[in-house]
Structure formats: structure tokens, C-alpha cells
Amino acid sequence: MQDRAASAVVLELRDVAKSFGSVVALRSGSLTVERGSIHAVVGENGAGKSTLVKIVAGVHRRDEGVFRFLGEDVDFATTAASKAAGIAVIYQEPTLFPDLSVAENIFMGRQPRGRGRRIDYGRMYDESDRLFARLGVHIDPRRPARGLSIADQQVIEIAKAISLDATLLIMDEPTAALSGVEVERLFAIARSLRDEGRGLVFISHRFDEVFALCDHITVMRDGSYVSTDRTTDTDVDAIVSRMVGREVAELFPKTPAEVGDVVLEVDGLTSAGVFHDVSFEVRAGEIVGLAGLVGAGRSEIARAVFGVDRYDDGAVRLLGRKVPAHNPRAAIRAGMAFVPEDRRRQGLVIEESVARNVGSVIRRGLARAGVLTSAAENRAAGPWAGRLEVKTSALDMRASTMSGGNQQKVVIAKWLATEPRLLIIDEPTRGIDIGTKAEVHRLLSELAGQGMAILMISSELPEVLGMADRVLVVCEGRITAELDRAAATPERVMRAATRTSAHATAAAADEQKSEVTA
Amino acid sequence: MSTATASRPEGAAPARSYPSYAAPLWRRALLTREFAIIALLGIVYLYSLGNVPNFDGPLTLYYLFLDIAPILLIALPMAMIMITAEIDLSVASVVGLSSVLVGVLHQDAGLSIPLAALAAMAVGAVCGAANGFLVSYVGLPSLAVTIGTMALYRGVAVGLLGTKAVTDFPERWTDLAKERIFGPGTSYPTILIPFVVLLVLAVWLLHFSNFGRGIYEIGHNAEAAHFTGVDVELTKFWLFVISGAVSAFAGVYYTLRYGSARGDNATGLELQVIAAVVLGGVSVFGGRGALHGVVAGVVLIGIISSAMRLEGQTVNLINIVIGVLLVLSVLSTSLLALASGLLRARTRGKRPSSRRAVAAANPNER
Structure with missing residues (x-):
């Protein structure tokens, strides 16, 4: 010892x-x-x-x-x-433990014992007070942790x-x-x-x-x-x-596409405590990357745009028309598709078959005389699964039996089947193998080439820099920088993503911001 | 691929094609929980025909159908609600309330039976809407909500009529409830006609419509359903409304069949319905089940009790047998799930610990 x-x-x-x-x-x-x-x-x-x-x-x-x-x-x-x-x-x-007192939380599992093995609360509170005094803070050890x-x-x-x-x-x-x-x-x-x-x-x-x-x-x-x-x-x-510290790999082959009209306009989107005054646009044929640290509010912005979450203020327009808030169905009708961050929990119904998952958004239009059959779903889902080269032995295999990369292909197939004008894709390659990763990147590039507007969120900086025509950097719920492909260097993005927060001096923040956007 | 909006995906990549099903039709049809129940039903029926005295008479099936008709009717919406992983315990109370309303509206307000029945069904739909609103839009657990409204609706029913009963119904209507479709001496009562109509509608709704696909998705994973554009709240809301209306219709039938409107009619029926639905292969965790299994489950319970009654067994013994059967059937699914889970765990190997593992491991433990 x-x-x-x-x-x-x-x-x-x-x-x-x-x-x-x-x-x-x-x-x-x-x-x-x-x-x-x-x-x-x-x-x-x-x-x-x-x-x-x-x-x-x-x-x-x-x-x-x-x-x-x-x-x-x-x-x-x-x-x-x-x-x-x-x-x-x-x-x-x-x-x-929210319902236990502060002192009980500190001494959980090793409470000081008094006579008859009863918990000695007095000593527990005294010792808690002594600890807090040492730390120079004033917290009542008797109050519950909740709040x-x-x-x-x-x-x-x-x-x-x-x-x-x-x-x-x-x-x-x-x-x-x-x-x-x-x-x-x-x-x-x-x-x-x-x-x-x-x-x-x-x-x-x-x-x-x-x-x-x-x-x-x-x-x-x-x-x-x-x-x-x-x-x-x-x-x-x-x-x-x-x-x-590394070069942007050749893994991300974004081919230049002709940038067309504005597809998505987001104006002053605000959700209290999550993101604030977010405005940007995405044009046809363009891949816009949302970069930033985990927890900066990127996914939350995407979810609000698609209508999965509510927002307090602002507007979302697709092709010039306002998209109703908090209504994924309206967003889908307007021409949006959303590949969410958590494949297994949000992207697909893991217990359902490949065909049911691929057909889950388009099935509304598959019914004949109001009757929707599995045969119709299979007919519609097969070609899309084939286009993405989903590896499965049959269309009725459960999605849970497949690898992460194949599951992601199913999710993408499901949304491409809706023939969207805007594809929002959150962490397109998280947790999938390198081969599938390259396939997904090629596909995104191809889709943009065909005139689709793509909003891509990624925590992998090389992916953002390699794929995006324009990079928006989100930091603590605000867009802190907008960088063109040529201007988007890893250093600049990291600077904007780790921008000094509210408590830092305003001067320092301004200096950094001007540096980034310069 | 020339434009992004081509109607069929003909890409530069060679399109793969897939067989629709991994297994041949007979395997998909026969190796299911539903088929097991249907097979058991067939075995029990044939055994009873051969061994139970008087089982083969036309009266047996006739009374069987008369008895199980309310359960058959309510099992349809109950199955759909349970596939969304919710539950409706208030159905029997709605039966009681509807029964009382028919009696009171006919006797005291002088309404004709069809009008009274319509009014009762409207009230039933409102009762279901109240359940649905609290579950879907207020976000309360359906178990708690419908335990509450079970007591509430029953209380209103008993409160309206007290301990009295209305028994003064026109014979035309009470006879209709007991009439046979194919004339005297045959086994099929007329209540089977509305049941078959409802069954066809329910099969379409659950198995052959976009709405039904949504029901299964909600049961499996409500969050993913929401992300896919399924209106989770509205779907559940409508299911509770349907459940209320169908229960009220069952209440009308119940009243006319026994010629008696009482506040305590059909007490405990909700548990019989749920037992039959579970026996028919619907998972209480949602996402699993089909209507042919549910119907077979209801009929199986009906046939077992009918056969045992003819054998002269007591109600207690009948309940014991049905209880054991139910536990066994639930156990069979759990055992199957356990076995396949173990198999999957072995093939997948160790999974990376998630964030939850940290949260669980980190704080406050001793």
C-alpha cells in the first residue's frame, strides 16, 4: 500500500x-x-x-x-x-436516484450505520455537509435529488x-x-x-x-x-x-452536379432549448452537409424539418410551399424523405419483412379497390431492393436477420421508392462496413446528379467534407458557419463546431467566427 | 436512369431480383401459431362428436354460437387493439351500459328497438372515443385508463337502472336474436350474419389495408411507425372507437337474447374475450396475431366448455381446463421465443455495449 x-x-x-x-x-x-x-x-x-x-x-x-x-x-x-x-x-x-435525498445518493450502498444496524442519518447529513463545505458549495443534504x-x-x-x-x-x-x-x-x-x-x-x-x-x-x-x-x-x-490530421480520402467520390432551384427553405426554425433561429436552403442537385459535434442539435433540426418533432417558431418550405409542422405524412406528401439516425429504432420495423419495410411508405398507393395485398407489396418492393442490391434470400425475411449495412439499404430503398425531391439522411454510414459505405456514398452522389436535393448529417468529418457541396456547421443549436466545398477544411469546421460557448467573452467568439467565415 | 423521378428503378447497377418467400406456401400456412389452434379446434371438435353424448345434435352448435356470439364480436376489435400493444378492459362494461340504455330508452322513452339500439351504439362509440382520447392524445397507459372506465361505465349502467331489470321487449325482436338462418332445426343463429359481415370488414381492415399495416407497425415499434408517416395516435383512437361501438352492439344482442336489460349484464366478459384472443395467437406485447387464429381461439374455448357441460362437468373444472390451456399456449410462444433468442445470441456473438450499459453500470450502485 x-x-x-x-x-x-x-x-x-x-x-x-x-x-x-x-x-x-x-x-x-x-x-x-x-x-x-x-x-x-x-x-x-x-x-x-x-x-x-x-x-x-x-x-x-x-x-x-x-x-x-x-x-x-x-x-x-x-x-x-x-x-x-x-x-x-x-x-x-x-x-x-431522483426521489432519494442528496445524502442518500452520496452514501448509496454504504450508509453509515448506528445502533441496531439502523442507518445513522445524523452522521450521514453531517458528513455530506462536511464534503460540500470542502467543495465550497451549498446544497442541503436532506433535499431530494429531483429538481x-x-x-x-x-x-x-x-x-x-x-x-x-x-x-x-x-x-x-x-x-x-x-x-x-x-x-x-x-x-x-x-x-x-x-x-x-x-x-x-x-x-x-x-x-x-x-x-x-x-x-x-x-x-x-x-x-x-x-x-x-x-x-x-x-x-x-x-x-x-x-x-x-489526415487527408480526405478518395472514398468519397462526389461528382459535381448542376445545382438547380431551391428545393428546401428553412427559415428561422427555433425549438426552445434545442436549436435557435436556424435558416438555410438546399438546392436541387446539391448535397448540403450538417456538421457539428454529437449533441449540437443537428439531428434535432432534421427531425423538426421532417415533422417528427415539434418546433416553436419558424417555417419550412419545400418547392416554395409551406410544409405543415409536426406532420411527417404531410412532409412525405410534399416530397421529403428522411433516413433517421437510429436505424433499428426509427428507420425500420426490425420485426417486419424486407418487403413490408421497403413498401411501408408507398403502400398507400398500392391498394387496388381498397385492398392491399402482400403480392402487390412484393411486386413494388422487389425492384427497389434490387436497385440497392440488398442482400437477402427472399423478400419475406425479417429485417432483424440482416447486417447493419443491408438494413440501411432497406431504409434507403424505402424512401427512394417515394421518389422524393429532398432526401434528409442522418448518419448515412454509421455502423456499416466499408464496402457498403462506399456504395452509399456513390448512391448519394448519383441521386444528387439526378437532381435530388440532399441534406446529409454526419459525425464523420471526412464524409461531410468529401460528399458535401456546402457545409453548415452547427454548434450548440445554432449555425455557426457556412462553408463552400473549397473553403471547408477540417480545421475550419472543427473551429466552428467547438466555437466558444455563451460564457466566453463575446470578443473571442466574434474573432473566431470571422476567422471561420473569412 | 435519366431522371430522379423515374417511376421504376432502372439503375446503372444491375437490379437483383428476389423470390417473394423463403419457404413454400404450405410451410408458411401450417407452421404457425394460428394453424396450431385451428388444428386443436378440429381435434377437439371431432373427439367431442364421437365421444360426447348429444354433442352431434343441432342444438349443441346452435347454443354454442348463441353463447359465444358476444365474445366473437368483441374479439375482433380487441385483437386489433392488442396488436397495437394496447388493451381495452372496458368492453364488458360497455356491453352492460348498452344493455341498460336499450332497456331504458325502449321502456321509459318509448323508442323503438332499432332506434334504441342505434342510440346505445352511439353511446358505445363515445365511450370508446373517451378511452381512445385518453390513451392516444393524453398519453396514458391503456391498462390504467380502461380499468378506470371499466368501473366508470359499469357504475353508470347500474346507476341508471339500479337493481331493477327491464324485461318488457317486443317478441319480434327477442325472437330475431334467437332465430336460425336456415329455418327450424338447423344450427346457425342469425347473429352469425352481422358477425360474418364484421369479420369480413375486420379482415380487410387488419390484413388488407394500409391502416392494418400501420396497426402491426405500431405494435412492433411505434417510433419507427411515426417516422414512416403512420398516424399512431389516430390509429389507436379509431380502434378504441370501433371497440366501443362493437361492444355496444354486442350489448344490444345480449339484451335481446336473454330478454333482459340489467346493469350487471356480461360482468367479467372482458376477461373471456382477452383469454380467447391470447389463445388465438395475439401477443400482449403487440405486433403479432391474425384474425383466423382469434376466431379459432374463441370457438375452441366455446366448444371445450360446451362439450364438458354435456359430459356433466362443473363450471369450475371447465375453467381449470381452459386456464391450463391458456397458460400452455402462452408458454409455447415464450419457449419458442426463448429458443430462437438463444440461437440468435449464439450466432451473433457478443454485442457491443450500448450507452445504456454505461448508464446501468455507472452510477450509484453499491
Whole structure:
């Protein structure tokens, strides 16, 4: 035990790898966290940050690589094991028991016991008060957790971590939902924990925060370790270029298409707390990419345009005609198609057959004298499944038996069968194999060539840059940049996507914005 | 491919073609839950013909149909509601309310029987609309809503008539309810005519219409149905309205058949309906079931109780047999699902942990 306490390095990961089936989530992750320091981990969506954290937290087990904690080789099979060793992870959205008191949440499962093994509430409240005093916050330990702000809930998670005497504290995007004052308070707490000699890992997309708080920065890309620097030795530009760091591959063969008339006009679309004053247009033959970080509000905008979700203000026009709000059927009639983000839950009915899924939107027109038969559905669905080269042995196979790539083809076939004027496609290639990916890209390019307007949302920057004629960058529910194909560089998009948020000084924000749009 | 709006997809890519079905027709038709029930029905019927005294007389089937007619009628909308993964427990109370309304409107308001019946069915539709509104547009769980309205509608029915009964109905109408289609001595009562009409409509609605495809999609995955343009709320709403109207019609029949309008008519009928629908292969989790199975389920329960009654068995024993049958039938689906699930899990291997796994693993556990 003496040995452990003396170790200067809290956490050491070297060449850690993790795959899920054929998907490599983490190729070679490395991270060394010292005592008394705050270490930032940055990278694009899908760079492997979350997988790394989950391995440390004991959610996943690594396939290979070195994992040392306090100088000892460890291998956590459960989150309880990692917690017992002294690792605390605070997630973006804390999950407390809403109906229990704050103190009960902190001491869940290890409540101090009094006489007769009864829970000693007095001691529990006293200790909670002492923890909060140490953190410099005022939360009543007797009140229920329900109704606390996200910031206060995070403080409770931190208090829990301290009461467990965690040596390593990992915070996964803790500031995403916080306001300026709350961020400052969190930072103050983080610094005092650092000064107590604990190690902290801070994952964030906001560079201003990373540079304000952290001592070291580790960059990850495509599941691999790229670099580690002292914050004082580097700057935002260097970090961004390392995060992006690769050429846009030849994988994305967007052929230039003749851009025609405006198909979709979105004007001042607003949904309180989700996105604000979103305006853009998409023309025939054009692929417009919506880029931004996960959670920036891209999918929400698409869902509102298609009418799956409500919006508070603004208007959507297709071919000059207003599309009624919150009515997917009207949107379909107007000529919209929407391939949603979550294939298995939203894109198709996984328990139904290929034919039923492909025919699910067009079946309205397939009935003869009001009678809709399976034969008619099969006749209509077959050619579309064939055009997309869906791999299935028969049309009555359930969609659940197919691979992700084939399921995605079924979803696309279902919407192409409606012969839409506008195709909204959210994460067109998420979780599908590389071959199908290329097929989907070729198809999108071909469709645009035929005059379809396409609005594409993707978290993969190369995909957006390779496919889109125009890139709109969304950050915290607003469009922060509009870049032409030629102007859209990875650096510019990342800058706009991680634009300093509301609490940063207005001057800095303006400076960045002008830089991006220049 | 010259334009984006070509009516058939003739792409540069060679179009594949697919067989419509993976298995031949006989396998698709026979290896189903519905066919198993139909086969069991046939076996029980033939066995009873040979072994149960008096079962082969024309009166047996006649009384069987008279008895199960309300269940047959209500099972049609109930099956559709349960395929959307909802439930309507208020049907028997609507039967009771409709029965009371027919009695009161005929006796006290002096309406003719057809007018009273129409009024009762209109009220039934309104009762269903209230259920549907609360479930679809307020978003309450149908189990809770219809338990509530089950008590409510029954309460109104009993409140209107108290413990009295209206028994003064014109013979023309009470006879019609018991009349045979093909003349005296045959087995088929006239109530089968409206049932067959409703059955044809229900088969069309559920199995051969866009609306019916939506019903299955809602049961499987309401979110995906919504994303596909199915009006989930409106679909459920109409199903509850239909359920209310059909239940009220069953109430009219019930009243005339027994010549008695009482507030406590058809108490507990909802459970018989649900039992038959489940026996017929409809999943309480939604998305699964077909009307031929449902009809077979209702008739199977009817034949078993009728045969056992002729054998001189008590109602308790009949209930035990039907209960065991129901549990076995539900168990068979679960066992099948378990087996195929295990098989799938083995072939798919370990699945990547989702976000939920983190949420479950992360916080607050001991």
C-alpha cells in the first residue's frame, strides 16, 4: 500500500485496444496521468475517447495493451472493481436516484450505520455537509435529488467520488450542460482536487476550457494515440490540426452536379432549448452537409424539418410551399424523405419483412379497390431492393436477420421508392462496413446528379467534407458557419463546431467566427 | 436512369431480383401459431362428436354460437387493439351500459328497438372515443385508463337502472336474436350474419389495408411507425372507437337474447374475450396475431366448455381446463421465443455495449 501511495503516476495506459466484433473502437490508446495534474483528452467524435474511459471505468475490458493504476497492473471486470480501486467517473449526465435525498445518493450502498444496524442519518447529513463545505458549495443534504440542476448533480457525483477517496477522477464532457458560473465553480473544485494530489482526466470539445484548466493535453484520432503536450507548450491550432490530421480520402467520390432551384427553405426554425433561429436552403442537385459535434442539435433540426418533432417558431418550405409542422405524412406528401439516425429504432420495423419495410411508405398507393395485398407489396418492393442490391434470400425475411449495412439499404430503398425531391439522411454510414459505405456514398452522389436535393448529417468529418457541396456547421443549436466545398477544411469546421460557448467573452467568439467565415 | 423521378428503378447497377418467400406456401400456412389452434379446434371438435353424448345434435352448435356470439364480436376489435400493444378492459362494461340504455330508452322513452339500439351504439362509440382520447392524445397507459372506465361505465349502467331489470321487449325482436338462418332445426343463429359481415370488414381492415399495416407497425415499434408517416395516435383512437361501438352492439344482442336489460349484464366478459384472443395467437406485447387464429381461439374455448357441460362437468373444472390451456399456449410462444433468442445470441456473438450499459453500470450502485 505504501508503494501505491508513493507512485507519481496515477494511471498508465499503453497501446490499449478494443474491438466490438469487426468494429475497432480503440486501436492503440495511450494515456499517462500524473498525481496532482489535470489531463485533457481531445479528439473528434469516434476517436476512441469514450471507449478509453469505459475501459478505465471497468465497463469494457481491453483486448490488449498495458493498463496500470498506481503502478500496478490491473484489469477491472466490473465498474465496482474500478470504483473500489479508487477510480471515479463522472458522466455528462449524472444519474442519481431522483426521489432519494442528496445524502442518500452520496452514501448509496454504504450508509453509515448506528445502533441496531439502523442507518445513522445524523452522521450521514453531517458528513455530506462536511464534503460540500470542502467543495465550497451549498446544497442541503436532506433535499431530494429531483429538481437539482445538472451542475449540482455533478457536484454530488464529485462529492461521492471524494467520499470514496478516489485517486483518479475522470470527467466525460462535464461542462456540456453547464452555464458560465457553474463551469467556473466546477473548475475551482477540479483545481482544489488537483492540489490535493489526485489525478484528473477531463474530456471536452471546448478548447478554451481545456486550455484554461488542464496541464497536459492528449490528442486521439481514429482510435489511436497521437500526441501529449504540456498546455503551455502548444496552442489551439496545433491541437486542431492533430485532431483532424489526415487527408480526405478518395472514398468519397462526389461528382459535381448542376445545382438547380431551391428545393428546401428553412427559415428561422427555433425549438426552445434545442436549436435557435436556424435558416438555410438546399438546392436541387446539391448535397448540403450538417456538421457539428454529437449533441449540437443537428439531428434535432432534421427531425423538426421532417415533422417528427415539434418546433416553436419558424417555417419550412419545400418547392416554395409551406410544409405543415409536426406532420411527417404531410412532409412525405410534399416530397421529403428522411433516413433517421437510429436505424433499428426509427428507420425500420426490425420485426417486419424486407418487403413490408421497403413498401411501408408507398403502400398507400398500392391498394387496388381498397385492398392491399402482400403480392402487390412484393411486386413494388422487389425492384427497389434490387436497385440497392440488398442482400437477402427472399423478400419475406425479417429485417432483424440482416447486417447493419443491408438494413440501411432497406431504409434507403424505402424512401427512394417515394421518389422524393429532398432526401434528409442522418448518419448515412454509421455502423456499416466499408464496402457498403462506399456504395452509399456513390448512391448519394448519383441521386444528387439526378437532381435530388440532399441534406446529409454526419459525425464523420471526412464524409461531410468529401460528399458535401456546402457545409453548415452547427454548434450548440445554432449555425455557426457556412462553408463552400473549397473553403471547408477540417480545421475550419472543427473551429466552428467547438466555437466558444455563451460564457466566453463575446470578443473571442466574434474573432473566431470571422476567422471561420473569412 | 435519366431522371430522379423515374417511376421504376432502372439503375446503372444491375437490379437483383428476389423470390417473394423463403419457404413454400404450405410451410408458411401450417407452421404457425394460428394453424396450431385451428388444428386443436378440429381435434377437439371431432373427439367431442364421437365421444360426447348429444354433442352431434343441432342444438349443441346452435347454443354454442348463441353463447359465444358476444365474445366473437368483441374479439375482433380487441385483437386489433392488442396488436397495437394496447388493451381495452372496458368492453364488458360497455356491453352492460348498452344493455341498460336499450332497456331504458325502449321502456321509459318509448323508442323503438332499432332506434334504441342505434342510440346505445352511439353511446358505445363515445365511450370508446373517451378511452381512445385518453390513451392516444393524453398519453396514458391503456391498462390504467380502461380499468378506470371499466368501473366508470359499469357504475353508470347500474346507476341508471339500479337493481331493477327491464324485461318488457317486443317478441319480434327477442325472437330475431334467437332465430336460425336456415329455418327450424338447423344450427346457425342469425347473429352469425352481422358477425360474418364484421369479420369480413375486420379482415380487410387488419390484413388488407394500409391502416392494418400501420396497426402491426405500431405494435412492433411505434417510433419507427411515426417516422414512416403512420398516424399512431389516430390509429389507436379509431380502434378504441370501433371497440366501443362493437361492444355496444354486442350489448344490444345480449339484451335481446336473454330478454333482459340489467346493469350487471356480461360482468367479467372482458376477461373471456382477452383469454380467447391470447389463445388465438395475439401477443400482449403487440405486433403479432391474425384474425383466423382469434376466431379459432374463441370457438375452441366455446366448444371445450360446451362439450364438458354435456359430459356433466362443473363450471369450475371447465375453467381449470381452459386456464391450463391458456397458460400452455402462452408458454409455447415464450419457449419458442426463448429458443430462437438463444440461437440468435449464439450466432451473433457478443454485442457491443450500448450507452445504456454505461448508464446501468455507472452510477450509484453499491
